[in-house]
Amino acid sequence: MTSESGYRAAPADSDAGARVVRLAFYGLLAIVLMTLDYRGHHAQKMRTAAWRAAEPLFLVVELPFDLGRRLGEQLRSHHGLMQQIRALESERIASQARLALLAELQDDNHELRTLLGAAQRISLTFRTAELMNLGLNPWSHRVLVNRGRSDGVRTGQPVMDARGVMGQVDETGFNTAQVILISDPDHALPVRVQRTGLRTVAYGTGHIDRLQLNDLPMNVDLEPGDRLLTSGLDDVFPAGLPVAEVQSLERPTGEAFARAELRPLARLDRARHVLIVEVPEQPQPLSREDDSGAAGPEKSADDSADGGSEDLEGET
Amino acid sequence: MRPRTGTPVTLAASMVAVLLLTLMPLPGGVVEMRPYWAALVLIYWNLEAGRLRHLGQAFAGGLVLDVLTGTLLGQQALGLVIISYLVERFRLRIRFFPPLQQAGVVMLLLFNDRIVQLWVVGLVGDRWPSWQWWTAPLLGMLLWPWVFLALDALRQRERRSRT
Numbered sequence: 001m002t003s004e005s006g007y008r009a010a011p012a013d014s015d016a017g018a019r020v021v022r023l024a025f026y027g028l029l030a031i032v033l034m035t036l037d038y039r040g041h042h043a044q045k046m047r048t049a050a051w052r053a054a055e056p057l058f059l060v061v062e063l064p065f066d067l068g069r070r071l072g073e074q075l076r077s078h079h080g081l082m083q084q085i086r087a088l089e090s091e092r093i094a095s096q097a098r099l100a101l102l103a104e105l106q107d108d109n110h111e112l113r114t115l116l117g118a119a120q121r122i123s124l125t126f127r128t129a130e131l132m133n134l135g136l137n138p139w140s141h142r143v144l145v146n147r148g149r150s151d152g153v154r155t156g157q158p159v160m161d162a163r164g165v166m167g168q169v170d171e172t173g174f175n176t177a178q179v180i181l182i183s184d185p186d187h188a189l190p191v192r193v194q195r196t197g198l199r200t201v202a203y204g205t206g207h208i209d210r211l212q213l214n215d216l217p218m219n220v221d222l223e224p225g226d227r228l229l230t231s232g233l234d235d236v237f238p239a240g241l242p243v244a245e246v247q248s249l250e251r252p253t254g255e256a257f258a259r260a261e262l263r264p265l266a267r268l269d270r271a272r273h274v275l276i277v278e279v280p281e282q283p284q285p286l287s288r289e290d291d292s293g294a295a296g297p298e299k300s301a302d303d304s305a306d307g308g309s310e311d312l313e314g315e316t
Numbered sequence: 317m318r319p320r321t322g323t324p325v326t327l328a329a330s331m332v333a334v335l336l337l338t339l340m341p342l343p344g345g346v347v348e349m350r351p352y353w354a355a356l357v358l359i360y361w362n363l364e365a366g367r368l369r370h371l372g373q374a375f376a377g378g379l380v381l382d383v384l385t386g387t388l389l390g391q392q393a394l395g396l397v398i399i400s401y402l403v404e405r406f407r408l409r410i411r412f413f414p415p416l417q418q419a420g421v422v423m424l425l426l427f428n429d430r431i432v433q434l435w436v437v438g439l440v441g442d443r444w445p446s447w448q449w450w451t452a453p454l455l456g457m458l459l460w461p462w463v464f465l466a467l468d469a470l471r472q473r474e475r476r477s478r479t
Contacts, residue, residue: 022371026393029390033379034440065341140387142386
């Protein structure tokens with residue numbers, strides 16, 4: 001048993017010199033690990049394995065809190081529930097009316113695209129999932145959802161809430177999955193400005209309520225209030241999902257690029273129900289893209305944003 | 317001479333408790349004030365029971381926490397190794413401090429850990445932590461006597477039931 005041997009070996013530890021050497025050794029080891037994890041995604045495989053092994057623990061910790069929440073729902077008053085049902089019903093009718101209009105637009109769009117010989121827009125299907133209660137490290141910009149490989153969730157699938165893109169699946173366990181949010185400083189998302197069609201990349205800032213555009217030309221036509229959609233250049237996110245709204249634009253003197261601050265449309269910090277987007281297989285799957293998508297969200301987004309723009313001019 | 321019969325049940329239970337407390341969901345405003353349970357328990361076992369004295373054990377525990385909380389791999393491992401080293405270094409002195417002073421030392425250790433973590437956060441370029449984050453060592457200090465008493469009582473009971 002380790003603890004027993006730990007006790008017996010302890011007197012040898014009191015040798016101060018050896019302790020310092022050991023401290024230096026473990027300190028270096030930790031720094032090397034951090035560098036590997038941060039720089040190269042080399043530790044990814046190990047992390048995935050460890051995370052899958054730890055999955056039962058997550059479920060066990062989650063259990064009492066889930067029960068508590070359910071109990072709270074049980075105890076909620078009949079009156080409150082009826083009110084909520086009425087509100088939802090009216091909302092449903094309104095959305096259905098909008099959907100009916102949309103269906104017609106979709107038909108129009110379909111016909112026009114056929115006339116133009118352009119690529120068809122892929123229709124999306126969703127899988128609903130619920131966020132788990134567990135508190136991960138406040139810096140990690142990751143959330144856990146209660147769907148995993150057993151539900152067919154794969155790494156790289158986009159995740160959104162009712163308002164916009166939230167992030168993408170990063171690790172999958174058997175019954176849970178880890179979602180990396182678009183606000184993670186490592187996350188880059190190719191986007192398109194809805195009004196002007198300008199393509200650029202939105203970066204996470206580490207703040208849950210803010211994204212950034214860093215490489216806009218100085219004379220860019222962008223206004224606060226402009227909406228940004230995914231551009232679909234990364235082969236991870238389908239084109240046209242709402243992402244964020246421009247809050248402010250800044251043209252710092254003496255620098256090469258203008259910067260813009262964005263507010264994500266999805267409620268990254270408050271959403272409870274999320275949608276995992278099923279992306280149908282692309283007609284021309286590039287194995288390189290798949291690899292980079294699995295390795296890390298940033299890389300895939302950057303790669304295709306740099307290299308893919310010419311291809312798409314022809315398609316749309 | 318300390319009896320060789322250990323208290324493995326209490327040790328294991330305290331580790332499970334640390335995992336639960338570390339992963340436990342907290343309301344949004346106080347998430348960053350979560351006390352560093354792992355460090356508190358590690359300090360206790362080292363000081364009072366002479367367990368978990370190896371730096372390697374602290375390192376392994378830190379790695380487990382890193383994986384579970386989605387932290388950069390090695391960040392908490394580094395923090396716990398440094399805490400373990402410092403406790404071991406001043407073990408004989410800290411053990412015989414009066415309780416209040418001991419709690420003060422625990423706060424200093426936790427505060428020092430915050431600085432180590434801040435260093436990593438700064439290198440990685442993450443968001444700067446909010447002021448709540450700095451209150452965690454204070455909370456740790458306030459919790460220390462209770463952690464100490466609770467674990468001591470559990471350990472005594474287990475030892476008594478064995479003999």
